[in-house]
Amino acid sequence: MNLQKVAERLGITEERLHCLQGTIISKSNWPEPGFLRFEKETSGIEAGTAIFKNGEVVYGYPKIRRPLMLGAAIRKHFPDTVAVEEKMNGHNVRLLSIDGELVALTRGGFICPYSTEVASSLLPAEIFEESPQLVLCGEMVGPENPYVPKDIYPTDSIDFYLFDIAQKNRRGTSGVHKTHAFAREFGLKTATFLGEFDKEKAPERIKKIVIKLGRRGREGVVMKDPENRLAPLKYTCSEANCNDLSVAFSYYNDYALDFFVSRVVREGFQSVEWMESAEERKARALCLGESILLPLIDTIQRKQRKENIVQRVQIRVRRLSTAREFEYHLHRCGIRAIFDQPVPEDDGYLIRITKPIMSTNDKTQALLDGEMW
Amino acid sequence: MNLQKVAERLGITEERLHCLQGTIISKSNWPEPGFLRFEKETSGIEAGTAIFKNGEVVYGYPKIRRPLMLGAAIRKHFPDTVAVEEKMNGHNVRLLSIDGELVALTRGGFICPYSTEVASSLLPAEIFEESPQLVLCGEMVGPENPYVPKDIYPTDSIDFYLFDIAQKNRRGTSGVHKTHAFAREFGLKTATFLGEFDKEKAPERIKKIVIKLGRRGREGVVMKDPENRLAPLKYTCSEANCNDLSVAFSYYNDYALDFFVSRVVREGFQSVEWMESAEERKARALCLGESILLPLIDTIQRKQRKENIVQRVQIRVRRLSTAREFEYHLHRCGIRAIFDQPVPEDDGYLIRITKPIMSTNDKTQALLDGEMW
Numbered sequence: 001m002n003l004q005k006v007a008e009r010l011g012i013t014e015e016r017l018h019c020l021q022g023t024i025i026s027k028s029n030w031p032e033p034g035f036l037r038f039e040k041e042t043s044g045i046e047a048g049t050a051i052f053k054n055g056e057v058v059y060g061y062p063k064i065r066r067p068l069m070l071g072a073a074i075r076k077h078f079p080d081t082v083a084v085e086e087k088m089n090g091h092n093v094r095l096l097s098i099d100g101e102l103v104a105l106t107r108g109g110f111i112c113p114y115s116t117e118v119a120s121s122l123l124p125a126e127i128f129e130e131s132p133q134l135v136l137c138g139e140m141v142g143p144e145n146p147y148v149p150k151d152i153y154p155t156d157s158i159d160f161y162l163f164d165i166a167q168k169n170r171r172g173t174s175g176v177h178k179t180h181a182f183a184r185e186f187g188l189k190t191a192t193f194l195g196e197f198d199k200e201k202a203p204e205r206i207k208k209i210v211i212k213l214g215r216r217g218r219e220g221v222v223m224k225d226p227e228n229r230l231a232p233l234k235y236t237c238s239e240a241n242c243n244d245l246s247v248a249f250s251y252y253n254d255y256a257l258d259f260f261v262s263r264v265v266r267e268g269f270q271s272v273e274w275m276e277s278a279e280e281r282k283a284r285a286l287c288l289g290e291s292i293l294l295p296l297i298d299t300i301q302r303k304q305r306k307e308n309i310v311q312r313v314q315i316r317v318r319r320l321s322t323a324r325e326f327e328y329h330l331h332r333c334g335i336r337a338i339f340d341q342p343v344p345e346d347d348g349y350l351i352r353i354t355k356p357i358m359s360t361n362d363k364t365q366a367l368l369d370g371e372m373w
Numbered sequence: 374m375n376l377q378k379v380a381e382r383l384g385i386t387e388e389r390l391h392c393l394q395g396t397i398i399s400k401s402n403w404p405e406p407g408f409l410r411f412e413k414e415t416s417g418i419e420a421g422t423a424i425f426k427n428g429e430v431v432y433g434y435p436k437i438r439r440p441l442m443l444g445a446a447i448r449k450h451f452p453d454t455v456a457v458e459e460k461m462n463g464h465n466v467r468l469l470s471i472d473g474e475l476v477a478l479t480r481g482g483f484i485c486p487y488s489t490e491v492a493s494s495l496l497p498a499e500i501f502e503e504s505p506q507l508v509l510c511g512e513m514v515g516p517e518n519p520y521v522p523k524d525i526y527p528t529d530s531i532d533f534y535l536f537d538i539a540q541k542n543r544r545g546t547s548g549v550h551k552t553h554a555f556a557r558e559f560g561l562k563t564a565t566f567l568g569e570f571d572k573e574k575a576p577e578r579i580k581k582i583v584i585k586l587g588r589r590g591r592e593g594v595v596m597k598d599p600e601n602r603l604a605p606l607k608y609t610c611s612e613a614n615c616n617d618l619s620v621a622f623s624y625y626n627d628y629a630l631d632f633f634v635s636r637v638v639r640e641g642f643q644s645v646e647w648m649e650s651a652e653e654r655k656a657r658a659l660c661l662g663e664s665i666l667l668p669l670i671d672t673i674q675r676k677q678r679k680e681n682i683v684q685r686v687q688i689r690v691r692r693l694s695t696a697r698e699f700e701y702h703l704h705r706c707g708i709r710a711i712f713d714q715p716v717p718e719d720d721g722y723l724i725r726i727t728k729p730i731m732s733t734n735d736k737t738q739a740l741l742d743g744e745m746w
Binding site: 065066067068069071072073074075076077233249252260261262264265266267268269271272281282284285286287288289290292293294296297299300301304367368369370371372373 | 438439440441442444445446447448449450606622625633634635637638639640641642644645654655657658659660661662663665666667669670672673674677740741742743744745746
């Protein structure tokens with residue numbers, strides 16, 4: 001690897017690049033011959049940025065910030081109009097080709113073997129041949145997404161939705177219009193474009209969109225400057241906030257605590273901004289309370305019935321090697337997962353995966369036995 | 374101070390005592406001539422243990438543990454019967470006399486000037502003259518409790534309820550029956566004795582007590598072995614859990630996050646243990662949701678109306694020096710508080726105190742202005 005050239009591309013000195021290795025930058029060993037990844041943001045370089053052996057740099061996908069008061073944030077943030085897209089609920093991937101091989105990078109900058117196989121079956125082969133510099137940013141969603149399984153999208157397995165385009169060795173992305181034009185050209189699915197609104201009218205229009213999306217179990221919206229001059233913002237539906245709480249309270253002793261408060265606080269601000277009536281607030285409080293209490297009760301009762309508290313997901317692969325490599329990938333990400341025997345199917349294998357939820361499982365058993373909190 | 378004697382009383386070596394000074398043991402400077410306090414539990418010595426200049430040791434009040442499944446815990450923990458007392462909602466103090474002067478030690482082992490003045494006006498003068506070794510353990514409660522103001526008790530100001538008796542230089546306490554007998558002799562109020570129950574019947578009886586206490590806004594129960602052979606347990610009403618959440622979400626950016634989860638998990642276990650119907654669970658979920666959402670909305674709306682997010686409490690003192698010393702005491706405990714000008718009254722002064730809730734105040738303003746979470 002030509003370190004001088006890489007440092008130049010990153011906009012830092014070669015010495016600084018050298019210092020970062022072993023602290024912020026770590027080596028990812030799979031697939032051979034490996035590559036370097038930024039574990040944290042530093043010197044303005046996003047976490048998840050990857051540097052390949054051939055010296056090519058793929059920047060991390062920037063974090064999208066979240067306002068809690070939609071109207072105030074839109075007025076403050078956007079100069080003119082606001083383009084609105086659906087926020088997809090799955091995992092963020094960047095698809096690209098390295099030395100002629102398609103790879104899918106996760107948000108954190110690992111190559112995910114499963115996402116890579118899924119991408120190679122979905123993308124037209126010529127896409128990176130024509131544009132080897134291309135980086136397709138999008139979301140993998142569906143019931144066979146092993147990170148975030150969701151059956152709210154029109155797929156029985158897993159699908160890819162494009163929402164941005166980037167180039168290797170360059171910061172920044174191409175913006176809404178170029179992304180959708182590109183997707184049309186290559187027949188790719190995109191995060192739905194929901195309209196472009198004058199900034200004054202946008203909050204009311206987006207409110208209506210968010211309410212409708214929520215009813216369909218969808219997550220929310222991403223708001224972008226149509227000219228791509230500034231960073232996008234995100235905003236989620238009440239149902240998505242409550243659904244997050246449901247998952248969290250099913251596994252109450254395993255999930256990060258700050259997860260809860262942020263979801264709840266979103267509900268408070270949405271209710272204030274939308275100037276809800278006492279009756280509407282009562283309905284919102286009931287939904288909030290139920291999404292916390294009922295999954296928690298369900299977990300306790302499952303344990304009372306001697307069930308193990310686990311999370312079950314599944315994937316479908318063409319090659320058994322993909323499953324083996326995915327198992328290794330989860331392991332290196334610190335995710336415990338037990339893979340069932342593959343079930344052969346027409347064009348590959350179905351593999352059920354069990355994620356033990358150790359802490360909640362053990363704590364619930366102990367509390368049921370009369371132990372103290 | 375005779376360090377050898379103190380070490381002997383604590384059951385540790387003089388060398389160990391020496392090592393602990395400056396790490397676990399720190400000096401409390403008020404009132405003169407100061408004393409030593411254990412900031413953390415160590416070598417089986419409770420946090421809050423105090424060592425006075427004359428060598429007298431006052432052990433910290435032991436932490437009371439909390440089961441979430443009442444029935445299982447009672448069956449496991451208690452050998453025969455269970456004595457039940459009301460759990461008071463205020464702050465824990467230990468009252469004692471040092472060199473003829475009455476002092477009130479907080480849970481953490483500070484002398485609280487305000488609690489000390491309150492105690493000296495409530496206790497009969499002869500109580501420590503007759504028994505200088507006595508340590509009275511109890512709760513200060515009422516609307517003029519500046520730590521936990523509550524108007525659910527029969528006092529307009531602040532009152533002391535005895536719940537245990539200890540001796541200087543000795544671990545352990547005297548137990549339920551001796552405590553109540555002592556209180557009768559000296560005309561002291563006690564945490565209400567709610568009965569002694571066979572361990573098999575106790576869970577059902579305590580459930581009924583907890584429901585009744587909850588309706589009256591009270592906190593819950595402490596369960597003790599009548600023979601005082603083992604540590605007591607505590608259990609709280611649903612209303613108290615929800616009330617805690619209300620306070621926490623009024624000041625959502627200032628309170629510890631883990632506060633939230635523990636209260637919610639208590640609700641889940643209580644609902645399971647009491648085998649509630651779907652309708653009862655819905656009602657509980659509504660209460661839970663409302664106690665989270667409504668105070669949060671109230672805080673946001675107060676900030677929208679340009680109010681400062683603060684907590685207001687008040688105290689009533691006989692001497693102005695008590696207020697000044699209490700101001701110093703809060704400061705050394707890391708509690709920010711602004712004291713109003715004292716308002717003279719018949720036999721002392723009323724002083725209103727404002728506790729700024731800085732983080733929630735500033736965060737709410739920023740979010741209302743369209744800043745990101």
